[in-house]
Amino acid sequence: MKKIVFLLLAVLCVSFLSGCEDKNKEGGKTAEKRKAEGVTGDALVISTLGDASGLIYNITSDSASHEVSQYIYNGLVKFDKNLNIIGDLAESWEISDDSKTITFKLKKNVKWHDGEPFTADDVEFTYKFMIDNSTPTSYDADFRLVTGFQVIDPYTVRISYAEPFAPALLSWSMAVIPKHLLEGKEAAKSSLMRSPVGTGMYRFKEWKSGESITLEANEDYFDGRPNLDRLIFRIIPDLNTTFMELLNGSVDIMGLTPTQWVKQTDTALFTNSYDKYTYLAPSYAYIGYNMKNPLFEDKRIRQALTYATPKQEIIDGILFGEGVPAHGPYKPGTLWYNDNVKKYEYSPEKAKQLLAEAGWADSDGDGILDKDGKQFSFTLMTNQGNSVRTKIAETVQQNWSKIGIKVEIRVLEWASFINEYIDKGKFDAVVMGWNIVQDPDPYDVWHSSKCGPKMLNFICYSNPEVDQLIDDGRHTMNPQERKKYYDRFQEILAEDQPYTFLYVPNALVALSKRFREVDPAPAGITYNLEEWYVPAGEQKYRFEK
């Protein structure tokens, strides 16, 4: 149905717009630097699909809440544009020789939005808050590994771990929250959920429930005031509506769907006002095989299934070409990615050969492989509400039938899918996706100890060598040293094929042309939001101070 709507709309676009004159201004993207005068002002209007549930970063877990509150708080560390870890509230840090202790020196000129100074006590409070059993946070795991927390002076903290823990440094990118406002209070019911106080570059201004959340520039931000006066988050639950609002100019930035990107944004109305940016998104799609199912025990079977999966056809047909084939769990172009692994180009012949080696043949001539009187057939499951995954399932169903494998597709509502099938291990194969998180530690998804209900290695992949590599990588702080373990880990994974890695999609962003200093990088596009500005003549919104 959606498709039909858009075909129709595309037709409408053409007929309505052909009358419009082409008022294309000279391409405005000169690299003119931030000037002192007239460069602040204006607002960026961002759309979110849902309303935030609250604005204390640490105890919310929905993406809308995090999208808004990331501008209100700071962590001790953060990423730069190339995903290197740099200081945020921390001036510098030292890691002890045994890699078990991190000492952070904090910045001294930082103030909370209410004017109180930020000190080490706030960091200690945040740590205690995260591990407190009455705190409803879902990000406590890393903080529970801390064995000692010491405030050395108001601007120095020392944190120790029982053994070296590589993701430790990055775990301190968690938002630091104000002790003086939250101590002894029940955070979830605190007024800070609705009107937060942080140290970040934007401060809270207004929240109209279900409609919009507005932040305004923090004049006293320790790293200099951001150029844009306001960030306005509009809650628009429907992507088609968001796109209309974008065309109408009432939303400035939006992640497009591949259809919108390819088919609906080549009109003058669009290109006059918007630039399109694309970069690899931090996620990948895969088909996972239940390793406890005897059908998938033999790695030749899994390799055969990967050989028979047309990754490029999936990317071209379903994503309109907006993605790259995936061969492992890391994002191409990042430090951790190992390109030197076994790759499986589409080849039904090789697949057939491997299946024959494993003893599968079509002995009764019905077109389906069999072995010991059993047919090669299984169920491929995925969750409802993600049409891309359903289309992937249909594509591989068709391709696998060509090599004599019968696949049935089941699409299930998310909760029952996870609860009744994934958690109980009652599945053959699934089409799913993972976000690629910044820290490369694959422990939760690939370590054999993480096979069990409510754990992420739900396919129960188990390889002692991989376990060892993951453990070693986890205890190595030096990135170059650590990379060696993960390179080998990726090689083994490529050989074992517990997943058929499908693709890493492109992020497709449309952004109003009036914003300057926009520079997509591995970290995404909004990582340098504080530097964005709108030249005085093009500013759209004006605010009274």
Next chain:
Amino acid sequence: MLRYIAKRLAGMIPLFIGITLISFVVIHLAPGDPAQFIASMNPKLSETAYQKFVKMYELDKPVLERYINWLGKFARFDFGESFSQDGKTVMEKIKERLPVTIWLNVAGMVLIFLFALPLGVLSAYYKDSLFDKGVTVFVFAGFAMPTFWLALLCMYYFGVVKGWFPISGLRSFNYDYLSTFGKIADIAKHTFMPVVISVFGGLAGISRFARNSMLDVLKEEYVTAARARGLNESRVVFTHALKNALLPVVTIIGLSVPGLIGGSVIFESIFSIPGMGQLFYQSVMMRDYPVVMGVLVIGAMLTLAGNLIADIAYAAVDPRIRYGSKKSN
């Protein structure tokens, strides 16, 4: 009459308990629970934290015990707290959403009656004429057309191309700085498209109902008699026929009371209206049991009340119906 009302009210109590018990059990039968939504696919959640959420939401207690607790609280008009992380009470959440939904639904319903009744009555009077057939096609086109599709087309044409109406939302950014008159105009502008589209979709039901009812009445003997007495046509139609034809409409109004607090999820999403439909849908998806129960209970109470009011109103307008009096024999 009073005895009748008291009896009906007393009869509602077991009915109400039945409704809530079934609702409560059914929503707990759905797979998944709120703690699992927070836990699933999140490596940063420790096992202790998961147990903490289970305890917090009282998921470790049997369903019946939780129902009795809920009922006890409800008897004190306490709907409890939402499970979502914003820590609001159920009442607060509903209060936030209710005015918008009621405003849209009341505006829609008034307009539907305003247009559908004359359309239906006239269709009946001019039965099988070109007018009648045209109206039939028109109202059924509205009924059959998917609202989200029509909404998108209208948004594109009237919003993006013509710029006459805002595309979505309830208010403009500068709403707070507008004069009172400006505020009213702003809200009216924002509500225009959603209301018109929902009215277009809702015309069919009422207008068909009015048409059939009017057709039945026009065949009655007292209409023939009125005509025979030489009354002019407008008196026959408006005074004698219409009054009786509209009696069943009273029932419809009574029955649509619970509909006033319900919203359509698709419709509200398309127009970015933070109404009851979205609240209910999101609560169901997140297994936010207290909010789901809160919305269901209000719906159940309004349904029961609507039925009662319709019955009472019937007695008031229809002389043939009397409750609780046996004087006639």
